[in-house]
Amino acid sequence: MERVKHDFKVFDNFIEITPDDGIKDNSVYEIRIKTVKALDKNKRIDNLRMKVTTKLTPSYCSLEAVRSLVDSYEIPEEKTLYYIREASLFAEYVKQESYGDEEIPFEVFQYVKHKAAYDSLIKFYIERSADGGTKGTLGDITFENSSSFPAIRDLLNALKKEVDLWVEHLRGNGFEGRVAPASAVRGARNTPGSPYGLKKVGRYSPGYPYGTTFGGTGFSRDVGR
Known part of the structure; x- marks a missing residue:
């Protein structure tokens, strides 16, 4: 514990204590007064001790x-x-x-x-x-x-x-998010009856579209990153 040099004044019912180097942050000041007597000498306080905590920094919350x-x-x-x-x-x-x-x-x-x-x-x-x-x-x-x-x-x-x-x-991990896509399909075009489509064997003629296809003649795709 460091002893702090100070000055003090007494007026009315107050004792004002002022440290010589000012009041410092991140400190706990303990004030000790052996005896305080009233002017009429009918009242007194002995061994008075008080602790005062100054502002602690950093303090990001009250x-x-x-x-x-x-x-x-x-x-x-x-x-x-x-x-x-x-x-x-x-x-x-x-x-x-x-x-x-x-x-x-x-x-x-x-x-x-x-x-x-x-x-x-x-x-x-x-x-x-x-x-x-x-x-x-x-x-x-x-x-x-x-x-x-x-x-x-x-x-x-x-x-x-x-x-x-x-x-x-x-740490920057508070919110869950979605991974951004690296590429995206901007446009697609398909020609019905493409020879690359799925076909049903039997009474259907070759080239009859049995399923949706994205291949063959007339198909194009633009990809941008």
């Missing part, structure tokens, strides 16, 4: 978007922000491109949102399960107390499916 998926569970804000950053870095690695706040592709936003929600929830699940003592398994991860939060398992499975879906979109 904290609120992730919380919309897992807001039923008490997941610490700083952990969710960390997973948003990790998912955003992976998206940059796959796409080989970084984005501004106003130009984030839809597939990048969706991947980061679901991946951060999945990672945050599985971390929450494992930590809470460790308090119970019952063993369980999620994929390749072994943890404890697998029966304490049965609803989480269903949500984790749903989130995992979304993560797998959007990672394919990141």
